[in-house]
Structures are given as structure tokens and as C-alpha cells.
Amino acid sequence: MIKKFLAAALIFFLATAVVKAQKVDKIVEGPKILVLNYHQVQNNFNSLSIPVNQFDAQMDYLVENGYTSISPEELYKGLSGEISLPEKSVLITFDDGYADNYTNAFPILKYYGLKATIFVIPALVGRDVRYLTWEQLREMEQAGVTAQSHTLNHRKLEELPDDEIRAELLNSKLLLEEKLGHSVEFLAYPTGTYNLHIAGIAKDCGYRGAFTIKYGNVDLGSNLFALERVPIFQTGSTMKDFYERIEYRQSFEEFGWVKR
Numbered sequence: 009m010i011k012k013f014l015a016a017a018l019i020f021f022l023a024t025a026v027v028k029a030q031k032v033d034k035i036v037e038g039p040k041i042l043v044l045n046y047h048q049v050q051n052n053f054n055s056l057s058i059p060v061n062q063f064d065a066q067m068d069y070l071v072e073n074g075y076t077s078i079s080p081e082e083l084y085k086g087l088s089g090e091i092s093l094p095e096k097s098v099l100i101t102f103d104d105g106y107a108d109n110y111t112n113a114f115p116i117l118k119y120y121g122l123k124a125t126i127f128v129i130p131a132l133v134g135r136d137v138r139y140l141t142w143e144q145l146r147e148m149e150q151a152g153v154t155a156q157s158h159t160l161n162h163r164k165l166e167e168l169p170d171d172e173i174r175a176e177l178l179n180s181k182l183l184l185e186e187k188l189g190h191s192v193e194f195l196a197y198p199t200g201t202y203n204l205h206i207a208g209i210a211k212d213c214g215y216r217g218a219f220t221i222k223y224g225n226v227d228l229g230s231n232l233f234a235l236e237r238v239p240i241f242q243t244g245s246t247m248k249d250f251y252e253r254i255e256y257r258q259s260f261e262e263f264g265w266v267k268r
């Protein structure tokens with residue numbers, strides 16, 4: 009019985025060591041970019057909502073800790089070697105385009121001078137009071153908060169036939185470009201779901217990169233059509249969880265460097 013237990017323990021130990029060794033091998037050199045993923049910023053409880061004062065504290069933390077906010081375009085150029093990104097770069101993203109991004113988040117972003125990106129659902133813009141209007145988007149764009157695509161209607165892409173996937177991806181891009189007057193080349197997959205096939209259609213439609221909700225930081229080893237993000241939710245201890253999600257990233261990297 010004890011022998012069996014020891015054998016099982018040894019197998020577990022070896023298996024864990026192999027998994028750890030594989031993880032360390034995957035660590036890529038070069039910039040590590042933090043991409044934060046928010047939805048709503050408002051005080052009613054909902055796991056996708058961050059209370060206004062806590063969002064303020066999170067932005068303050070980023071500024072106080074030397075983070076530089078960047079745009080998806082800058083991220084793309086950094087990954088393709090056209091520009092070098094600041095050591096602590098952060099891409100602040102919001103999904104869905106809720107009206108509170110304008111009323112609650114925008115004043116805070118302006119106060120700290122932070123850039124941000126909102127992945128909007130163009131079919132809902134200006135048509136539903138819960139979502140942003142085109143006028144609000146245009147005003148935010150003047151201050152460094154830019155809109156990119158979250159598809160036309162936020163349907164589950166993996167359940168649609170190809171022509172409808174293409175329509176969701178392409179028509180959202182064209183409508184945003186027409187209404188906002190700039191090119192739209194970045195996408196956040198609705199519900200974060202993606203696969204190689206959907207990524208291929210996105211590329212065909214003229215996108216240069218797409219964001220998922222896969223937890224991690226973006227680096228030179230990232231797939232441009234499966235970019236990692238760090239989702240920020242409201243929990244019982246939102247601020248502690250926020251710090252830990254960011255710290256985990258750093259301590260994991262330090263661990264990697266030590267082992268290397």
C-alpha cells in the first residue's frame with residue numbers, strides 16, 4: 009500500500025516537473041504587454057461592472073507604477089518590430105461599448121491622460137440607451153479613446169455559417185469606418201470565442217489583429233489573431249484581485265528568468 013502511494017507520488021512529482029519545464033521553455037524574450045479587459049464601470053453590482061471609485065484607483069495604480077497606455081496600432085507595431093514599446097505598456101480595453109464608458113470611465117481616463125480602446129457593437133450604437141452614441145464615440149476619440157470592432161451584432165460566431173461570420177466581421181468594420189472616419193483593423197471576438205477558421209475570415213476582411221479573453225500577457229510569441237488579455241471583474245475583493253492579476257504576471261516572469 010505504502011509502496012503504491014510512493015510510486016504514485018513519484019509519478020505525480022515527475023509529471024509536474026515536466027509540465028513546469030515545458031512552461032519555462034515557452035517563455036519568450038522581448039516586451040510583455042498588459043492588456044486589461046473591462047466591460048462596465050458603474051456602481052450597481054454585476055460581475056462585469058467595476059465600481060467607479062475602484063476603476064479610478066486602478067487607473068491611479070497604473071500611472072503610479074509607471075505604466076504607459078498604448079493603442080492597438082502601437083501594440084501591432086511593437087510586435088512587428090516597427091517601434092519599440094515602453095517597458096511597462098498597458099492596453100486598456102472595454103468590450104461592448106456601454107454608455108457608462110462615457111459617463112463614468114472617460115472622465116477618469118482623461119484625468120490620468122490614459123489612452124483606451126472600446127470594442128463596440130455598431131448595430132447597438134445610438135440605438136439603445138445602455139450603449140454609447142456615435143457623438144460620444146467621436147468626442148472620446150479626440151481624447152485618445154478609440155473604437156474598434158466587437159462585430160456587428162455580437163452573435164456567437166462559432167455557430168454561424170461562413171457568409172454570416174464574414175458579414176458580422178466586415179459590416180461592423182465598414183460601418184465604424186464610415187461613422188468615425190478612421191480605419192478599423194482590430195477586433196475583440198464576442199464572448200472571447202475564436203478558432204483558426206474564424207481568425208482566417210477576420211484576416212480576409214482586413215483585420216490585423218484580434219483579442220480573446222485568454223488570460224495572459226501579450227509578447228512576441230503571441231498569435232496576432234489570438235491576443236491574450238487580463239479580464240478585470242468585480243469580486244468580493246476587486247482591488248486585491250486586480251493587484252494579484254497584475255502581480256501574477258510579473259512574478260511568473262521572474263520565476264521564468266530564474267529558471268532559465
Ligand SMILES: [Zn+2]
Nearest residue numbers: 103104198199
Ligand atoms: Zn462582448
